[in-house]
Amino acid sequence: MRYSKQRETVYQTLKSMCSHPDASQIYQLVREKIPNVSLGTVYRNLGELCQAGLVHRVSVENSAERFDARTDQHAHFVCHGCGCVSDVSLEDITVQHGLDGVSHCKVVLYGTCDQCRNKK
Amino acid sequence: MRYSKQRETVYQTLKSMCSHPDASQIYQLVREKIPNVSLGTVYRNLGELCQAGLVHRVSVENSAERFDARTDQHAHFVCHGCGCVSDVSLEDITVQHGLDGVSHCKVVLYGTCDQCRNKK
């Protein structure tokens, strides 16, 4: 993967935020630095950054795919009211304080299923 | 919410599956019972069933929104190879066997954030 101003700007923009924006929100912000950037470029670079492990996808109900440049293990909190998504450290989940408003939680594990493992 | 054959069929169809289908997959199956059902009806009923708490959304990377009629607490496993989504009991997560293929996990908490709570 070679350098490009567009990818660098997408990455730095995302890194500077903690709101887990979706592609079109990132696009709006990148346009301020590179006015003629295209939405397709933003999507492509987000995908490549994900593949490189520099960015993670944040899949949340009733929302376009969101992105996160923080790659250490952490959970997300989604507000029923405004839909905002914020970070929660895994330690906080096991402790009781600071999570008063939580109504339910979802856990998704990613890996390779038995069938796919046996194919190789 | 009053009875309709369409909603009942959507619900029973989903309940009979453990593959966490998306709206268009459910649509295909419901069509076998109600040939002229419309995709919009499937979407609307899935939304209403979610609101009623009978169905849950399953948001997963690189996939349309999926649905699940199993409403007890459980986690999901997503295969990197084929993309299939299967159920995992929360007990199994804390134990070590049966989760060999897991590469990473995501936790999403849902609730009301401080700002939204203070507004009321």
Next chain:
DNA sequence: AAATAAGTAGGAAAAATTACTAATTATTGT
């Protein structure tokens, strides 16, 4: 500086989801 291969803008296309409207249907009271 020339070659080359990856990356881009711009727009078209596809996929996913929501919204609209006239017709249909379940429910409620008679």
Next chain:
DNA sequence: ACAATAATTAGTAATTTTTCCTACTTATTT
């Protein structure tokens, strides 16, 4: 059983989200 009602639907259009394509541009290598 029947008429009034309000919810629901089919069908379609529109919107949103995401991917794909192509000729042009740019970073990198030699």
